[in-house]
Amino acid sequence: MRPETINDIHRNVQSYYGETLSGSSDLKTNACCTVTEVPDHVRTALGRVHEEVSSHYYGCGLVAPDHLSGMKVLDLGCGTGRDVYVLAQLVGPLGHVTGVDMTERQLDIARRHAGWHAERFGYEASNVTFLDGLIERLDQLGLEDDSFDVVVSNCVLNLSPEKERVLREVFRVLKPGGEFYFSDVYADRRLPEALAGNEVLYGECLGGALYVGDFRRIAAHCGFPDVRAVSSSPIAVQSAEVAALLGNTRFDSVTNRLFRVPGLEDACEDFGQAVIYRGTIPHRGHVFDLDDHHRFEAGRSVRVCGNTYLMLHESRFRDHFRFFGDMSRHFGLFPDCGEPVVTGTAAAGCC
Numbered sequence: 001m002r003p004e005t006i007n008d009i010h011r012n013v014q015s016y017y018g019e020t021l022s023g024s025s026d027l028k029t030n031a032c033c034t035v036t037e038v039p040d041h042v043r044t045a046l047g048r049v050h051e052e053v054s055s056h057y058y059g060c061g062l063v064a065p066d067h068l069s070g071m072k073v074l075d076l077g078c079g080t081g082r083d084v085y086v087l088a089q090l091v092g093p094l095g096h097v098t099g100v101d102m103t104e105r106q107l108d109i110a111r112r113h114a115g116w117h118a119e120r121f122g123y124e125a126s127n128v129t130f131l132d133g134l135i136e137r138l139d140q141l142g143l144e145d146d147s148f149d150v151v152v153s154n155c156v157l158n159l160s161p162e163k164e165r166v167l168r169e170v171f172r173v174l175k176p177g178g179e180f181y182f183s184d185v186y187a188d189r190r191l192p193e194a195l196a197g198n199e200v201l202y203g204e205c206l207g208g209a210l211y212v213g214d215f216r217r218i219a220a221h222c223g224f225p226d227v228r229a230v231s232s233s234p235i236a237v238q239s240a241e242v243a244a245l246l247g248n249t250r251f252d253s254v255t256n257r258l259f260r261v262p263g264l265e266d267a268c269e270d271f272g273q274a275v276i277y278r279g280t281i282p283h284r285g286h287v288f289d290l291d292d293h294h295r296f297e298a299g300r301s302v303r304v305c306g307n308t309y310l311m312l313h314e315s316r317f318r319d320h321f322r323f324f325g326d327m328s329r330h331f332g333l334f335p336d337c338g339e340p341v342v343t344g345t346a347a348a349g350c351c
Helices: 003-020 040-046 082-091 104-112 114-121 163-173 199-203 212-221 240-246 306-313
Strands: 072-076 096-101 128-132 148-154 174-187 228-234 251-259 273-277 287-291 294-297 301-304 321-324
Touching: 040 082, 072 082, 072 163, 082 096, 082 114, 082 128, 082 148, 096 104, 104 114, 104 128, 114 128, 148 163, 163 174, 163 212, 174 212, 199 240, 212 251, 228 287, 273 294, 273 306, 287 306, 294 301, 301 306, 306 321
Parallel strands: 072 096, 072 148, 096 128, 148 174
Antiparallel strands: 174 251, 228 251, 273 301, 273 321, 287 294
């Protein structure tokens, strides 16, 4: 993409979110509105965020992964900081959350309420930092290699004109064993160039949405060969004008997690391994869901593929599982690969 085109997209996005939209109610679709079920502890955290911050929220998912206490977290495209202030509560006073955004008006709102939130959370000092810059150029903001435990983003990757560069930067700043946990919008096909260039569609998180197959290829190319979907929901288009432009193209809001773990493969391979969840992750005493097809019931042995084994063994979740087996003997492709778990049932072994 030409530099002038990249700059035009950045300016249009800044204008759309800094001037065109005065709040969440101005959106023409539900692409930038979270519809995911919210756990009780996250709902409590949301209720403690300042009203002005929440009223300018444009996310499309819930980016509050489990087990964040004491972690360093980076939020890409943080806007007015709603997710930052939720995460600030989840990491606790010993953790820290850094938000990056390129829209000055939104950052002004975020920074204005830093002290208010620290006092409300009972912290001696604020545990958040907001940086003005591009998510494609984190190196220019002084963010070092291997410096974050978790990176999150909420309906922002689609707005970037350099998506592969964003993923490469995420991989760079993540610590080994860290994860990129993010929500974004995906299309069921590649969009015609005319639609991708429409300013309203782009601002509504549709024009820049990747075809899901292309996203998986880009992710693999950037070091994330196994994309795990946590949740998804279809996007409704309220505007008849926008619907007419889109035709039969369908969009979904999907929350994915990508782990920076060496040894991951592009398929679920069987090494005869199994894990038992100890039931010790906070707020997940009985069941822990890694993604939409891996549910671990406390105390129950579950057969897993090599990738799932590594994601658990090499990440912050390691101490919460017992592990059986290694990678020394291969049994072919893992059976029932990718079959979703039916809510309310325990996984006997699926990947």
